[in-house]
Amino acid sequence: MQAISSRTLVDIAAKKLASGEVSAVLGWKKGLFNYDVTPAVFTDEKDLAENFVYTDFCAANLSKYLVNETKKPEYRADNRKILVFLKPCDTYSFNQLLTEHRIHRNRVYVVAVPCNGMIDLTGAPYEKCVNCKSKKAVVYDELVGENGEVIDSNRFDEVERIEAMSAEERFAFWQNELSRCIRCNACRNVCPACTCEKCVFDNPASGLENKAISDSFEEKMFHIIRAFHVAGRCTDCGECSRVCPQHIPLHLLNRKLIKDMNEAYGEYQAGAVEGSRAPLVNYSENDIEPAEAVGKGGNNA
Amino acid sequence: MPRIGVFVCWCGSNIAGTVDVSTVSEAVKNEQGVVFSTNYQYMCSQSGQDIIKNAIRKHNLTGIVVCSCSPRMHEATFRKTAAAAGLNPYMVEIANIREQCSWVHKDMLTGTQKAIVLTKAAIAKVNLNSPLTPGESPVTKRALVIGGGIAGIQTALDIADAGFPVDIVETKPTIGGKMAQLDKTFPTLDCAACILTPKMVDAAQNDKIRIYSYSEVEEVNGFVGNFDVKIRRKARYVKEELCTGCGLCTEKCPQKKVPNEFNMGMDNRRAIYIPFAQAVPKVATIDADYCTMLKTGKCGVCSKVCTAGAIDYKQKDEIITERYGAIVAATGFNPISMDKFDEYAYSQSKDVITSLEFERLTNAAGPTAGKLLRPSDGKHPHTVVFVQCVGSRCAAAEKGKEYCSKICCMYTAKHAMLIRDKYPDVEVYVFYIDVRTPGKNFDEFYRRAVEEYGVHYIKGMVGKVSPEGDVLKVQASDLIANKQLHIDADLVVLAAAIEPDKSARSLATMLTASMDTNDFFTEAHPKLRPVESPTAGVFLSGACQGPKDIPETVSQAGAAASKVIGLLAKDKLIGNPCIAHSDEMMCNGCSSCERVCPYGAITYVNKEFRMPDRTTLVRRVASVNEAVCQGCGACTVACPSGAMDLRGFTAQQIMSEVDAICK
Structure with a gap:
């Protein structure tokens, strides 16, 4: 159960809409069934009052929608804002998008909402909530309720388990997981780090698309290329695994890279601080030599 | 097709x-x-x-x-x-x-x-591949020489001689470097000051040369032909243009207990000082770490005695920006610290000294006015032991250096000879691994030390020096006689290995010049381009490139100068067309490329784009300064969308090469 009711949030949003301070509200809309919740933009108070919900099924991270939403002429024209509800983990994604200049901060009114963890339609909590890394909203204009703390989670345990495998075992593990991929692109489309104007997989000139379908290794290439593309920018929001219809633990690829970077360059959480320089796009004289980094990676053979 | x-x-x-x-x-x-x-x-x-x-x-x-x-x-x-x-x-x-x-x-x-x-x-x-056309860029006809030792001075003099303006940046209050501290020079035994100081004066008087002493390079931007350099002129609390160098302040300053670095700390100087009599520029400098006025606000003696009104306690560091066509690194060397060589009792006895300290001890302008006296009690020594290769050719990397410091064999022969010449009563022992004397008249010089001056050269290393009373018990092995030696010495001189100046590493980062594992600058080619760094427009002079004696340093300085002159003589440079460019339609404006660019070649502009729905959209997109880009390709790797690409080395070209190999 969420500590904050839908009612509370509707009141906040309705007031802002009525005052004209914001011209739209980005939130969650109820569906036919209680688990059937989708992200939606509300522009009138009636719609908001009738359809907005904040329940245990509001796992969707809304920050990515702002990239396209804030580009729309209606916001640009009158310099009005869009109000968005962000859960603590979503605020990291939002900050990361600000760092990459993907969202105009002054066009967004952020309302940070506490979260008690979200569940799927079977009632089971999502992996990203079981291993929640932070209850602390890192950016907001308005905070509902109390802000929480960063959690010392066990999110790297599973990565360590896979690291401990032999190369053959590990290959078999990923072969088994990734062979289920149906290339629906849901992981890419939901990922807040995947906001490129043109994705390399949609660009014939990149030469990657034909790589990703050339042989049986297709799905692995797609996911490995994607993991590298978001390396250093992935906030570990866990959306990729949440939306995967084939239940592939895609977050483990990203987490492995996060873990390696933490070990090689010191702890870094993407999105924790706006404008922070991720270790991969930063240089300091104390950086370890690449050969050393490979050594530190351990059983990577 | x-x-x-x-x-x-x-x-x-x-x-x-x-x-x-x-x-x-x-x-x-x-x-x-x-x-x-x-x-x-x-x-x-x-x-x-x-x-x-x-x-x-x-x-x-x-x-x-x-x-x-x-x-x-x-x-x-x-x-x-x-x-x-x-x-x-x-x-x-x-x-x-x-x-x-x-x-x-x-x-x-x-x-x-x-x-x-x-x-x-x-x-x-x-x-x-597609045909490419290189661009052109202008050349700023001014050179920067970083370091004002003999290497830097010679390079600057030669560049100025060709008619190009040149600036010397020296971190110390005076130019002159290590050579100014030396007594005699091998193999001719002429006095270092006598041949160096006229060059220092030449540099000061040359209207093409500007000397920024007590200054440091703070930041370097740009590229060959157009380096923008920020130089920090450290506050010396003395107005350089007013000070006449009369030295009255340095006599009246009440703070007398400042270790004199020019004499290797073997005597004291005042808080306001001129490093040595022939300093260039001959201007006093206040040592802010010791000056009572600067520390407590009470004193002001120097200001009272200065008739020129040159003292300015409120002086601040000043940053100046200048554009240069070429940069010469001439940051020189230092002897390594003797901390890790306690077997020689350097920290336990004042009578165990380094060779550079010995230079001051035997120099007429040194702390003993050139008389060979023991630092501990001022007595005349009767037995002197020289230990060679202290930290040089040292297998233990954490202790010393793997390389040969090259100059020690010769200066040790010189020191030994000078002692025997002035004081025939003194017994001189030199312990060595090998005696290496390649160079014109070098071996003859060493033979003279052995044969004419009767210096005892013993092949073998000193194992331990232990101070007992007022003697230094030296335990050593004679490898040729195959026996242990015990010598009671009055003075032990350690030929400390030399290492690049500590400032070289940060300078190399600023210049994007490469270094070897010992922090010596690397040449563009070890044999064929020995005075050029792999970074275009950056040249190397003197011991910052590797251990060198004075004749070698001077010839390399001249070689570096001729390379600089060759560059500055050009009116424009043909660029490299293999540079990065950004596809604006794909650029996300995420700043990844800007952050990894080592040359600062990427900026962002807000550009209007026509959208399919006939609206316009302002997007932040990367823009590459083609004159600054060196084509390293770091941006193309960092770019998540593949908008950034390198002409002549496009991702597609490289991918096709990989495909051809893996097929």
Whole structure:
């Protein structure tokens, strides 16, 4: 159960809409069934009052929608804002998008909402909530309720388990997981780090698309290329695994890279601080030599 | 359709010895785009180049692949050849089948197979090449020399002599460097000051040379021909333009207990000081760490006695920005710290000294006015032991240096000779691993020390020095006599290894110049380009490139100057067209490329884009400064969308090479 009711949030949003301070509200809309919740933009108070919900099924991270939403002429024209509800983990994604200049901060009114963890339609909590890394909203204009703390989670345990495998075992593990991929692109489309104007997989000139379908290794290439593309920018929001219809633990690829970077360059959480320089796009004289980094990676053979 | 010619070089037997060249030229005949393929003994020779030129004309070639040595060797040659035949020089690709193939393989079969694969990769690439035209950039006709020792002074004098303005930045209050501290110089035994100080004065009086003493390079931007350099002029609390160098302040300053670094801390100076009598510029400097006025606000003696009114306690560091066409690193060396060599009792006894300290001890302007006296009690020593290779040629990397410091054998012979010359009653022992004296008149000099002056040269190392009473018990081994020696010495002199100045590393980062593991600057080529750094427009002078004596330093300084003059004499530079460019339609404006660019070549602009729905959208997009970009390609790797690409090395070209190899 969420500590904050839908009612509370509707009141906040309705007031802002009525005052004209914001011209739209980005939130969650109820569906036919209680688990059937989708992200939606509300522009009138009636719609908001009738359809907005904040329940245990509001796992969707809304920050990515702002990239396209804030580009729309209606916001640009009158310099009005869009109000968005962000859960603590979503605020990291939002900050990361600000760092990459993907969202105009002054066009967004952020309302940070506490979260008690979200569940799927079977009632089971999502992996990203079981291993929640932070209850602390890192950016907001308005905070509902109390802000929480960063959690010392066990999110790297599973990565360590896979690291401990032999190369053959590990290959078999990923072969088994990734062979289920149906290339629906849901992981890419939901990922807040995947906001490129043109994705390399949609660009014939990149030469990657034909790589990703050339042989049986297709799905692995797609996911490995994607993991590298978001390396250093992935906030570990866990959306990729949440939306995967084939239940592939895609977050483990990203987490492995996060873990390696933490070990090689010191702890870094993407999105924790706006404008922070991720270790991969930063240089300091104390950086370890690449050969050393490979050594530190351990059983990577 | 591309029409590609392939030219396989034998390189005599260099390639043909391990690679079946005719099989290679035959095997690639049917590769995509290939219309001509041949092999020849020496492609780089005039007749080899003629084969290429004729083939380009005859077969109307649009691109060529030369299978030969490393592109570092002959890419420029073959580009010129292609250009002479009317082909754009960037339509040339080199398949390196020598260094990366024939030289590393022994077996003909595998060597040939690999050569074929490398050639196929180059063909795949040249299929995607497009003609490129280099841009031009102007040259700022002013040079910067970083470091004002003998290397920097000589380089500056030679550049100025050719008529180009040059600035020297020296971190100390005076130029002169290590040579100013030396007594006599080998192998002629003329006095260092007598030959150095006229050069220092020349530099000061030359109207083409500006000396920024007590200054440091803070930031370097730009590129060859146009370096923008920020120089921090540290506050010396004395107005340089007013100070006459009379020295009255340095006599009246009540703070007398400041270790005098010029005399290696063996005597004291005042808080306001002129490092030595012939300093250039001859201007006093206040040491802020010791000045009572600066620390407590009470004193002001120097200001009261200064008739020129030059003292300014409120002076602040000043940053000046200047543009230079070329930069010379001449940051020099220091003896290593003796902390890790406690077996020689350096920290326990004042009578164990380094060779540089000995230079001051024997110098007429030094703390003892040139008399050889023990630092501990001022007594005349009767037995002096020199220990060579202290930290040089040292296998234990955490303790010393693996390399030979090169100058120690000669200066130790000099020291030994000077003692025996002035004080024939003193017994002098030199312990050595090897005596290395290559150089004009060097070996004769060392022989004189042994034969005429009776210096005891003993092959072997000193194991331990233990101070007992007022003697130093020296335990050593004589390897030739195969026995242990016990010598009661009055003075022990350690020939400390030399290492690059600590400022070199941060400077190298600023200049994006490369260094070796010992922090010596690396040359563009160890034999053929010894005074150039691999970074265009950055040159190397003196011991910052490797241990050197004075004659070598001066010749290298002159060589660096001639390279600088060659650069500054040009009105414009032809750039490298293989540079990055951004596809604005794909750019996300995420700043990744800007953050990894080591040259600061990428900026962002807000640009209006016409959207499909007939609205306009302002997007933040990357823009590359083509004159600044060096084509390193870091941005293309960092760019998540692939908007950033490198001309001549596009992602597609590299991918096609990889595909050709992995097929």
